[in-house]
Amino acid sequence: MAKRNKLEIIKDILTIIHSNHNSIKSTPLLRQSNISTARFKEYFNELIEKKFIKEVNNKNNKSISLTDKGFKFLEKYKTIVNFIEEFEL
Amino acid sequence: MPSFNPQFVRNFVSPGFGTEIIYSLVIIVCSLMIYFGTKELYELSSHKGIKYFRQAFLFFAIAYFFRSFIKFILVYFSANRILDISPRIFAPLLSQVTLFLFMYFSSMAIFYLLYSVMWKKWNGSSKKIYLFHLLAFIISASIILSRNVLIYLGVNIFLFIIVLFVVYTSYQNTKKKPKGHKHNLYVIYLLLSFFLILNIIDILIPEFLQIFQLFIYIASIIIFLMMLYKVLKKTGPS
Numbered sequence: 001m002a003k004r005n006k007l008e009i010i011k012d013i014l015t016i017i018h019s020n021h022n023s024i025k026s027t028p029l030l031r032q033s034n035i036s037t038a039r040f041k042e043y044f045n046e047l048i049e050k051k052f053i054k055e056v057n058n059k060n061n062k063s064i065s066l067t068d069k070g071f072k073f074l075e076k077y078k079t080i081v082n083f084i085e086e087f088e089l
Numbered sequence: 090m091p092s093f094n095p096q097f098v099r100n101f102v103s104p105g106f107g108t109e110i111i112y113s114l115v116i117i118v119c120s121l122m123i124y125f126g127t128k129e130l131y132e133l134s135s136h137k138g139i140k141y142f143r144q145a146f147l148f149f150a151i152a153y154f155f156r157s158f159i160k161f162i163l164v165y166f167s168a169n170r171i172l173d174i175s176p177r178i179f180a181p182l183l184s185q186v187t188l189f190l191f192m193y194f195s196s197m198a199i200f201y202l203l204y205s206v207m208w209k210k211w212n213g214s215s216k217k218i219y220l221f222h223l224l225a226f227i228i229s230a231s232i233i234l235s236r237n238v239l240i241y242l243g244v245n246i247f248l249f250i251i252v253l254f255v256v257y258t259s260y261q262n263t264k265k266k267p268k269g270h271k272h273n274l275y276v277i278y279l280l281l282s283f284f285l286i287l288n289i290i291d292i293l294i295p296e297f298l299q300i301f302q303l304f305i306y307i308a309s310i311i312i313f314l315m316m317l318y319k320v321l322k323k324t325g326p327s
Binding site for chain 2: 007050069072073076079080082083084086087088089
């Protein structure tokens with residue numbers, strides 16, 4: 001399997017959240033993301049900082065959901081990748 | 090400031106000046122449409138290549154703004170060359186600073202465009218861009234200080250050699266890839282840079298390219314429109 005680039009990893013993390021009815025706990029998200037714990041923490045913090053995802057408190061549990069910006073990223077992902085490829089960026 | 094100058098009025102209303110304004114306006118609008126049209130893609134991806142690509146077109150727009158301002162100054166003072174304007178009749182700052190800024194932003198537009206395709210090859214280090222800023226500063230300062238046609242030509246040939254080298258290196262890298270079908274893009278990058286360099290020569294040594302001026306204007310507009318079309322086609326409706 002080819003090494004994923006940063007954009008692909010972000011897309012994969014957001015897709016996992018989306019495909020779990022937009023609510024998933026951090027442990028299964030880490031497992032399904034298929035990256036190391038250290039890298040997952042980096043990506044997680046970055047996605048929170050960029051407001052792609054948010055932590056939601058449900059009773060005693062904390063789950064992760066996509067924000068509108070996160071949905072927008074998934075919607076535009078193909079356009080971004082095509083643009084980068086087209087202009088050799 | 091000079092008092093009423095009939096020659097200025099004649100030059101100002103001549104079709105040449107109108108063509109200059111329309112020409113610059115078309116290129117500035119195309120560049121800004123590319124810059125703002127790719128804003129969302131950059132905000133979502135924070136991709137460095139998209140960032141440098143956008144910066145290139147912002148700098149193209151600023152460079153062409155200063156170009157049209159230089160043309161206005163030339164018409165206003167009925168001068169042929171910007172450096173011919175005597176410092177006595179006008180604050181030397183205006184013509185010299187405008188020329189400096191035009192050279193600086195033109196060089197940086199070319200460097201950003203090249204950097205957008207080469208940043209990965211250069212290990213993604215954003216420090217190299219400071220070297221380009223320094224190089225653009227040296228190029229601009231040498232133009233202001235030298236007042237020599239040979240140095241003007243030398244600087245522009247040097248710029249074009251950098252463009253050729255980077256485009257050729259990128260082209261070779263693309264050819265190694267399994268789906269190397271984007272070669273026409275490098276032709277567009279090459280032409281964008283080439284025609285900007287011709288525009289710089291047109292400002293520095295107006296008599297050098299006078300008979301080709303209209304051709305340069307039309308070709309430059311066509312290239313910018315092609316680039317805008319490619320960008321809009323890929324970014325789609327926002």
